[in-house]
Amino acid sequence: MHLAHYLRLLHRSQTALAEAFREIRRGHPHEPDMYGVCERLAVQCRDQARWLEPFVRRYEPWTSPAQEPERLHQPLFAGTRPGGLGLLRDLHDLYLLVTECDIACAMIAQGALGARDDELLDVVRRCGGELAVQLLWLRTRMRHAAPQALVVAS
């Protein structure tokens, strides 16, 4: 039984994501729209991580920490970069990080089906819905920024 590994993976990714949203907010203080949205999404990610904690505890007894696969956690975001192109790259990294959470959610949802755990299924589906909006927002924001950052800025 490795469900707890995956739950921990998701938990860590969401915690990292919350911190990444905050870092981007701090790293780009002059962007007119970053503050409100990033803060909101950071809170959302932190809440998601909290929702998972009871399930990590629920499945831990069946999982040995020693069995955790190598390189389960890969850091995807390593700090902000300045400027228009920097913002685009930061949002790009964030997009990958959210995708990581999103696909982990999808896998855990499959696991929850196998474990007949409706409660877990409900939680990861809620997470999945919120992550989908996060992806849409990042995509929207990057699409708007890309022409100026890639073609105009010197």
Add this chain to the structure above:
Amino acid sequence: MPEPIADHGGRRTPYGPPGGVERLAAALPGRLRDALPAEIGLGSPWPVRVDTFLDEGVTEADVDAWVQNVSATHSSGDALDIGVRDGRIVGVRGRAVDRVNHGRIDPRDRHGPSTAGDGVRLTRPMIRQEGRLAECDWDTAMDTIVRRSKELLGPPGGWGRLGFYTGGRLLLEEHYTLAVIAKAGIATPHVDGSTRVGDATAAAALKASFGADGQPGSYTDVDHCDAIALWGHDMAESRVVWERMLDRRLGPRPPAMIAVDSRDAQVAKEADVHLPVRSGTNIALMNALLHELIAGNRVDAAYVARHTIGFAELCRVVEAYPPKRAAEICAVPAALIEQAAEILGSCERLVSTLLPGFYRSNQATAAACQVNNLHLLRGMLGRPGAGVFQMTGRPAGQHARETGASGDLPGMRNWENPDHVRELAELWNVEPAAIPHWGPPTHAMQIFRYAEQGSIRLLWISAADPVVALPHADRVRRVLESEELFLVVQDLYLTETARLADVVLPAAGWGEKPGTVTGADRTVHLCERAVEPPGEARADLDVFLDYARRMDFRDRDGAPLIAWHDAESAFEAWKACSKGRPCDYTGITYDRLRGAGGIQWPCTPSTGHGAERLYAGGRFATDPGVCQSFGHDLATGAEWGAEYYHAREPRGRAFLHAVDYEPSSEAIGDGRPLYWDPVSKQPIYSVATVPVTPDAATDAEAAELADVRGGAGADGVVPVEVSQRLEEV
């Protein structure tokens, strides 16, 4: 400013609502109404009262000519005549024939924006030489701008190096001409204006609920209504419409009145129910009101089933907001919420108006959408007495949005819809790829951000003074002072912004140029030139046309891109652009407006009348081929995209948006600023007053307003009256 009742020496004109037959007649389309017998009163019963304000010592007999115009101080669209004597403006008089004001005017209209004393107006262009502004002739000024524009447009991505920022003084023809220059001539999306500061939320909420911008209601709804709800709107600031409401309140069968406002506003004293909700909690209140309507079975079930999408989800969300819970969140007694719900649930014809209390607050677009929801749930749209006014702040706000000068493509077109882009390309005879449609037009704060980062190198500011009007003046000033930025400022006076310019262009003001203005209830008014502009000052339209000619913008057959040459031909060009869109102007001409009252859009040649109300019969502009936007997530601004929109099959039904209350993510009232500017070490309060996406910045705004109102300040935090600073002079 004296109270308006006192202004008019108690000349109130109380009146009652028209009878049932007249109300039925008012619901008919204009051309059917023309066929009715004359004994059925077709006009508004609001009595005419002509207000005249003349300079001291001047009598009506002294006035040489009265020249048709419209108020330049606010967005209501009060029609007036300018009194001229010896080539000078000596007074104003309300136009009795006009549907908006029936002769009344706001005393503030006497002092239009360009009537300050002699000697302070700009009369000659100026150009910066060795660090100082020196007068020059028009050729020198325009050639300098054109040379710089061409240099910047040369290398790849040149379009992104030019940006335009406009203001509330520009007329429709000027906004449209600028939009074509920017979007088809230079092909840049960087056009926006101060008009958006007050309007972004209104436009976003209208598009989100009904598919397109444009007020559903008409001011004549005040005649017919039996309840008025003022959502965060100190209506008393809009003098003439407020007088209309007060006259109804003093007449027989007066409408009930609800005011939701955290401020001690004037309307609060008049209202039957005043809900002084805690700042930033509008959503909780709205959800509770909707909860009461649904729980009390006050919903027009047939209307909701036939004409809306999303009722089940709305029920699910508002279920969690009984008045008791909302009372705790909003800090108002539950009984007051129930009282308001009782009025809203039992009235038959409701007029709602919204302004800053809702727009510049936490979850702004979502809250404005809940007012739309209220009207949708009760089927209170598209018939006499039932209307929503998502009001605008500036005289030019409405037509700036329609013409594509702030936040949208011209003709209220959807940048995500390839057919809409193709329509514009055909109209202008340019390649569709030349029209920037990879994203929404760049919003004002982003334009300044690009200028700050150095990717916008030429910024042309017309009729606006952002150094004074935008929040965080020192940062705006720093951006505009930059050596890298070539700044063009076109204005009446040497404003704070103009002092920083590389080229200053003297512009004509109110009463000095012809054109049209579209008011908040879609009424189009004609402005005629009453007096000549001082010195060499020119109409903004003439400046833009001159620039287009010198830049030699061409269409794909080599003909001039801009084929019009004056205000009337520009209006005709705009009519062609508006054809077939919700804001169809094709039936309006200068001749029809001249000497008459204003005409509402949509107005096609076949009807000859403007449509008084939008969405009669519950048919909304949400069809994918018509709608102005495919929608956003109201909390983040994420775009849903065409595929998702099509999948919802709106088919002309309106969207009911359900949103949970979320406290602002900022700690409200603890005095923390939004964030600290790392350079100046000053708190930045309001860089986000124009959200990139409808709601992206509203949490931040709420926090800043709360900070300001709460007066709690951390060390070094200077409370700024944001709402005041956003109002340009």
